[in-house]
Amino acid sequence: MRYKLFLLGVLALLRVGGCDKHLLTDYRPVDKAGMWSSSVEELKKLNTSDAEVAQLVKMKQAGVSDDTCVALISNAHERKYLFTSADSAVNLSRAGYSDAVILEIAKKDQLDIISGDAVMLRLIGLSDGAVDKILHRRLAGQRTMGSAQIGRLKNTGLTEKQILERINQGMTDAQADREATVREVTRNHSGTGFTRVRGRRPR
Numbered sequence: 001m002r003y004k005l006f007l008l009g010v011l012a013l014l015r016v017g018g019c020d021k022h023l024l025t026d027y028r029p030v031d032k033a034g035m036w037s038s039s040v041e042e043l044k045k046l047n048t049s050d051a052e053v054a055q056l057v058k059m060k061q062a063g064v065s066d067d068t069c070v071a072l073i074s075n076a077h078e079r080k081y082l083f084t085s086a087d088s089a090v091n092l093s094r095a096g097y098s099d100a101v102i103l104e105i106a107k108k109d110q111l112d113i114i115s116g117d118a119v120m121l122r123l124i125g126l127s128d129g130a131v132d133k134i135l136h137r138r139l140a141g142q143r144t145m146g147s148a149q150i151g152r153l154k155n156t157g158l159t160e161k162q163i164l165e166r167i168n169q170g171m172t173d174a175q176a177d178r179e180a181t182v183r184e185v186t187r188n189h190s191g192t193g194f195t196r197v198r199g200r201r202p203r
Helices: 002-016 028-032 037-045 050-061 066-078 086-094 099-107 111-124 128-139 147-155 160-168 173-189
Strands: none
Touching: 028 037, 028 050, 037 066, 050 066, 050 086, 066 099, 086 099, 086 111, 099 111, 099 128, 111 128, 111 147, 128 160, 147 160, 147 173
16 A cells, blocks of 8 residues: 555656656567667657657558657657657658658658658659759748649649749749649640631532
């Protein structure tokens, strides 16, 4: 009885002191997912929660490295919140983004904000160089067209170079949509003009 009261008292003190310690976190799932024991020890030092362990398992199964997993947890804790962005990290990884890029996005606290658009940039079929330029503009807070507008312009026949020129000039989504509409209308009507066939009139 005294032992139970002692434990309750310790937990109460931890909460009052602002320290929500995860003393009973089960790290076996990340071990089964293939994480090295040294990385698990790092996670223990970071006071990783059970919910975060579930997030880590998702990332490990998608092939995210141990170092990146630990760094993502560490980055979230530095910002005073639990890591909950595994789905965003996994989507980026499956779209071909490297662990270094995923971590760079996380450090800007943008994982959940731009992951969907970043994945679309890959699906549009832009080169790695173009994707890199567009992504870094977004991370720097510079005006950049959305992936939907970039895709529309590309489908109207604009080259990658022409699209990047418009992005560098600060073209907005609204401006891109207007240009895409004009180009689509022009394309759809090309070759449809009526040509009168001249010949002899019948007698």
